[in-house]
Amino acid sequence: MTEPGLPSSDAKNISTSAVLDGDEWVINGEKFYISGAGDPRCKIMITMVKTSPDAAPSKQQSQILVPTDTPGVEILEGMQVFGHDHAPRGHMHIRFNNVRVPKDNLLLGEGRGFEISQVRLGPGRIHHCMRSIGKAEKALELMVKRSATREAFGKPIAKLGKNLEVISRARIEINGMKLAVLQAAKAMDVLGNKEARVYVSAVKAMVPEKVCLIIDQAIQMHGATGISQWSPLAQMYTDMRHLRFADGPDEVHHMVVGRAEIQRYDLW
Amino acid sequence: MSSSNSSSASNIEADLFNLAMSDAAQPLMDAVTKHIRDNVEPIIEEFHALEKEKTDRWSWHPRQLELLEGAKNKAKESGLWNFFLPDSELGEGLTNLDYAYIATELGKYPLASETLNCSAPDTGNMEVLERVGTEAQKEQ
Structure with a gap:
């Protein structure tokens, strides 16, 4: 969920975008403090994205499955907690650069995040x-x-x-x-x-x-x-x-x- | 509010103060305590000491995974797995209240939650997939 660019405690702010292109969602944005994502055993993430910017404020976000090895998923570094990075589980800083996942990876439905x-x-x-x-x-x-x-x-x-x-x-x-x-x-x-x-x-x-x-x-x-x-x-x-x-x-x-x-x- | 509604509301209010662990959960609690004593406490020191021997910070030492998997397998063999999923066929079908007693015990020992597949943030993510995921999504 959490993003470095805005106060994610108000989850309506979450703005990593997912745009439908044919049969795929294209995801762009940045997350941090993603706990556990540094672990080599972590293979898939549930990611909160904004799919529906024109909907009512609480219906704009969706949750989507993103395998960690998808091209464009860039794990930048482990965020620290008072100087500790808790490697290898970590609290990761992640950038999504035109990450493409199948349409069916969306959980429950658009706007239902x-x-x-x-x-x-x-x-x-x-x-x-x-x-x-x-x-x-x-x-x-x-x-x-x-x-x-x-x-x-x-x-x-x-x-x-x-x-x-x-x-x-x-x-x-x-x-x-x-x-x-x-x-x-x-x-x-x-x-x-x-x-x-x-x-x-x-x-x-x-x-x-x-x-x-x-x-x-x-x-x-x-x-x-x-x-x-x-x-x-x-x-x-x-x-x-x-x-x-x-x-x-x-x-x-x-x-x-x-x-x-x-x-x-x-x-x- | 009709009288029947207010009486059911007061029943719920009273129920909110029934906080005892169920009789059914007691054997499970005993099994978890035994699992911690036999399979978790003995590996904590070696597990943490191995941190210093790793070549790559962002990986596990093979022996660390061996210790963890060993404890997980023993938990599974004893039927201890996925307590956190209330009313689910996959888990123990524990109530949140019964799980609260068990999780409090798990919190005292590093690694204990993970050996029972009950660590954060995994539990919440698994619960989402269990509740709203399609079969194909669960498979992924």
């Missing part, structure tokens, strides 16, 4: 949140094991300053987040992906931000080791910080939740 996104992004978002709860549990475990077993200034680190409260708050927040994520999953089961979107946005807006903070605090209790190659925490932090953009930045999800809350009172 957003409709597919409603299927695609709900589950993906909540899966990220579920795994993030696991990462928070791991970070808290590391925080406790480190701070309870090393002493400084005559006490275990866990008892210095407000560290015990930091540990307590991490546990309390993880418990709350876990319940919210479970409920969003339940909402998808009983209401369907579309109706559950406010629940999903709520956890996507909350979880990565709060888990970032918990990992950051675990890092702090490890001392310099926390930011080093000797601890998984540094990598966990950058992955989690990246997640505040993946599948929509926090702000877009707050927009969904905030609007739904205001609509309850019928004021706008």
Whole structure:
């Protein structure tokens, strides 16, 4: 989905073009942060393109299958996340130069790209949140094991300053987040992906931000080791910080939740 | 709103607070925990150490793929594959709620999701093909 030239958080902006020429779509444009596309095992991409510029704003985009070895698919480089390129999976910067794919590679139909996104992004978002709860549990475990077993200034680190409260708050927040994520999953089961979107946005807006903070605090209790190659925490932090953009930045999800809350009172 | 509608709405509201893992999912959860202990944790260190021996950053070390494929095959042999596809013939037919418990466990271990074909962004892409793809598109 994501393009470097415009704010792709508003997906109506997406402008990589696909134009029908006989039995083929001709694709031109540029994408970045295409995660996994650097992996030699990645053989095909689902690409969001603009096929119908004259249609209503939410009916202009479509999704189309593009095999990675199609002539004109130019993988320029791996984008970095805080200096790491996560090779070989990568987050790739890709240019499409007159890329031709068969007409039948279009998914579902012209102008139905957003409709597919409603299927695609709900589950993906909540899966990220579920795994993030696991990462928070791991970070808290590391925080406790480190701070309870090393002493400084005559006490275990866990008892210095407000560290015990930091540990307590991490546990309390993880418990709350876990319940919210479970409920969003339940909402998808009983209401369907579309109706559950406010629940999903709520956890996507909350979880990565709060888990970032918990990992950051675990890092702090490890001392310099926390930011080093000797601890998984540094990598966990950058992955989690990246997640505040993946599948929509926090702000877009707050927009969904905030609007739904205001609509309850019928004021706008 | 009619009374029957409001009572069904309140049933749904109440159901949104039924958050226990189903009894049917518990054996699967146990199998996943065992898979992580037996097949994932033992390969993590070697997998990451191999990063330093690669000649090309943008490829995998053959031994890395061997380790991954080995763990994937063991998962498949134990019937652990594609949890993420709710109500699908291809996957376990788990609810999103049951999958939430399992994915939380997977998140604690690097590589665990991938060995069960449950990693991002693959799950979302596979779900799109499963839900809206034609047979020819799925084949591709």
